[in-house]
Amino acid sequence: MSDDAADAIRVLLVDDDALVRSGLRMMLAGAERIEVVGEADDGRGVLAAVDRHRPDVVLMDIRMPQLDGIAATRLLRAQPASPEVLVLTTFDADELVLQALRAGAAGFLLKDTPPREIVRAIELVAAGEAMVSPSVTRQLIALVAGDGEAAARGERARKRLATLSPREREVADAVGRGRANAEIAAELHMSVATVKAHVSRLLAKLEVDNRVQIALLVQDAGG
Template sequence: MSIRVVLVDDDALVRSGLKMMLSGAEGIEVVGEADDGRGVLAALDRHRPDVVLMDIRMPQVDGIEATRLVREQPDAPAVVVLTTFDADELVLRALQAGAAGFLLKDTPPAEIVRAIETVHAGDAMLSPTVARRLISLVAGDGEAAARADRARTRLELLSAREHEVALAVGEGRANAEIATELHMSVATVKAHVSKLLSKLGVENRVQIALLVQSAGKDYN
C-alpha cells in the first residue's frame, strides 16, 4: 500500500516540483495539496494522508500553527516541515509543535523519499548535524537555564537504560543505530522509545531529542 502524502506550500511551483518528483517514487502517492496552512484540515478530511510535507512560511496560517492543528487530530499523519533553514528558531518551534522532522527545500529527491518513508515508519528525521544546530539554538536563548532545569527534572524519571536510549535519540540516531550501539534488538529500542514518550509526556521522538538538548551539553 502506498504512503499517502499531502503537500502544503503557498508556492505553486514548489508544489508542482515536489509532486512531479514524488510521482516517480515507488510506494508514495501525492493525494492532495493546499496552498496555505488554513486549508490543511480540509485536506486531511478529504485525502486521509499518512504524511504531510509542510512549508514553514505561509502568509495566513504558517507551518507552525498548521502543524499544531494537524497533530491535534485523531490518527494524525506525520508532519515534515519544509524550510530554507534561514530561520532556525522557526524550525525549532515547528518541531515543538509536533513535526517529525524537516527537509531543506533543496534536499535531493532520494533523501526526500527516504524521509517520507522514515517518518511514516514512526522514526524521526533528526540528523546529527541538525541536532547540533538545534542544541546551539536551544542553548542560546534567555530561557536556557530554566528550560534545562525543567528538562532535567523530567529526565530524572527514566531508568538507566531509558536514559541511554534518550541520549542516543537526542544525538539524532535512528533505531537501528541505537540497537547496535547499545547491544539490543531494534524491537527493544522501539519499546524503550514508546516508554520514553509516555514517561516524558511527549508525542514523538523529535520532542525527546529536544528535551535532551534542553537539559544541556553537560547532561549525561
C-alpha cells in the first residue's frame, strides 16, 4: 500500500437517495486524501457497513425511511472505536440536527455545501476538530429552549462542568466558543500538545464523545 493510500481518510456514505450518494462519491473522488470505501442506503445498514469497510468518517443523512440518521448515529457511537459522523441535512436550524449532535455527531453539512467545504469538513472531523460554529449551536439550542427538558439539561450541564479544574473549565469554554486547538493555545498561553491533552481529559471527565458535545454542555449551562 502506498503512503498516500495509508494516509487516506476512509469515508462511508449513508443516504437513502442513490443520486445523492452518487454525487457525493463523484465529488469526493477528486479529493487527494479522501477515499469513499462504501455506501449504505438506510440507517439499518450502518453497523454492518462500518464493520465491513472500517471508515474514519461517516457522512450520514438525517432523514431516512426505516432507521433515521439520529438513531443510527446513537447506535454507532455506542460502539468501541467508532468513526466520526457528519450528518447531512437540508435545513441548518433544524431540531433534528441538534438531536443528531446530542447523539454524538461531530458536525453537520447542508446538502448544498460547496465541494471544497465538504472535503474540509471531513478533514477537520477526522483530525478531531468540531464542525459546528457556536452561533449555530446557540441557534439550534434556542429552538428547543422552551421544552420541558431544557432546565434539567442546564442543571445537569452545570453540575458536570463544576467537576472541572479552573484550567479545564477555561479550555471547555474556549471549545464552547468554537476555538480550534491552535487558537486555544494562543489564547491561554499553552502549547498545542497541552491543549490536546486537556481536550482528551475533558472528553473522559465529562463522558462525552467529541468537541461538539463539550460545546453543547457549555451552551446548555448558559456559557
